[in-house]
Amino acid sequence: MDRDSIIDTLTAAFSDGSLPMEEFERRVELANRTDTADALRALVEDLPRPAADAPPLPARTGRSVATGRTAVAGGPSLAYLENPGPSPGQGEIVSIFSSNRRVGRWTAPLKLEIESIFGSGYVDLREALIPREGMRIEAVGIFGSTSIVVPEGVNVRVESTTIFGSVTGGEIRAEDPSAPTIVIEAVAIFGSVGVQVKSRE
Numbered sequence: 001m002d003r004d005s006i007i008d009t010l011t012a013a014f015s016d017g018s019l020p021m022e023e024f025e026r027r028v029e030l031a032n033r034t035d036t037a038d039a040l041r042a043l044v045e046d047l048p049r050p051a052a053d054a055p056p057l058p059a060r061t062g063r064s065v066a067t068g069r070t071a072v073a074g075g076p077s078l079a080y081l082e083n084p085g086p087s088p089g090q091g092e093i094v095s096i097f098s099s100n101r102r103v104g105r106w107t108a109p110l111k112l113e114i115e116s117i118f119g120s121g122y123v124d125l126r127e128a129l130i131p132r133e134g135m136r137i138e139a140v141g142i143f144g145s146t147s148i149v150v151p152e153g154v155n156v157r158v159e160s161t162t163i164f165g166s167v168t169g170g171e172i173r174a175e176d177p178s179a180p181t182i183v184i185e186a187v188a189i190f191g192s193v194g195v196q197v198k199s200r201e
Helices: 003-015 021-031 039-043
Strands: 081-083 090-096 099-100 113-115 122-126 130-132 137-143 145-151 155-163 165-169 181-189 192-198
Touching: 003 021, 039 130, 039 145, 039 165, 090 099, 090 122, 113 122, 137 155, 145 181, 155 165, 155 192, 165 181, 181 192
Parallel strands: 081 130, 090 113, 099 122, 113 137, 122 145, 137 181, 145 192, 155 181, 165 192
Antiparallel strands: none
C-alpha cells in the first residue's frame, strides 16, 4: 500500500469511529514522514478490515471529503480536503525570533492563531483537513512575516489592520455554494501577512 492508500484507510477508520482524533492525527503525521512500506503498513495493521459488503470510500469526483484528490472534467483535481468528523476547537502557532512551518496532512482547527514576532510563520492548508463549517485564522506579523496558503475551491475572506506593515490577499468566492469559508483576520505591525491561493498539485 502506498502513502495515499494508508491515509485513506486511516481517514475511513476515523470517520467510522474506529480511530480517535488524537491517534488519527498522530498516525497521519507519521505516514507523511515515513518512507518504508513496512512502516506504513504498521500504521493500519491493528485497524479492523472493512467488510466485503461495506460501501466504498467516496468516489474522487466533485468535492473531496478527506479521501484525496477529485477529478475535474478535462483537467487535474483542484479540490480541497474536508474533515468528515469533528474538528479541534483551537490551535496556535507562535514564532518569536524563530520560524515555524505547518505543512502536509493535518487536521485544521475551527480557530487558528498564528503569531510571528521577529520571526516567520508558514501555514499550508492545501493538504489539511478543513472543517466543513469553515475556520477562522488570526494572523499576526509584528516585525515578522506570516504566510498562509489556502487551496482552491474554498471561500476566503481577509480582514486586515496594518501599521507600517502590509497585508496581501483578498476575498475569493468558490463556485460551490456549500464550500467552507476561511476568514482571516490579519494584523501587520512593521511586518507582513500574506495569503495565497494555490492548487493542491
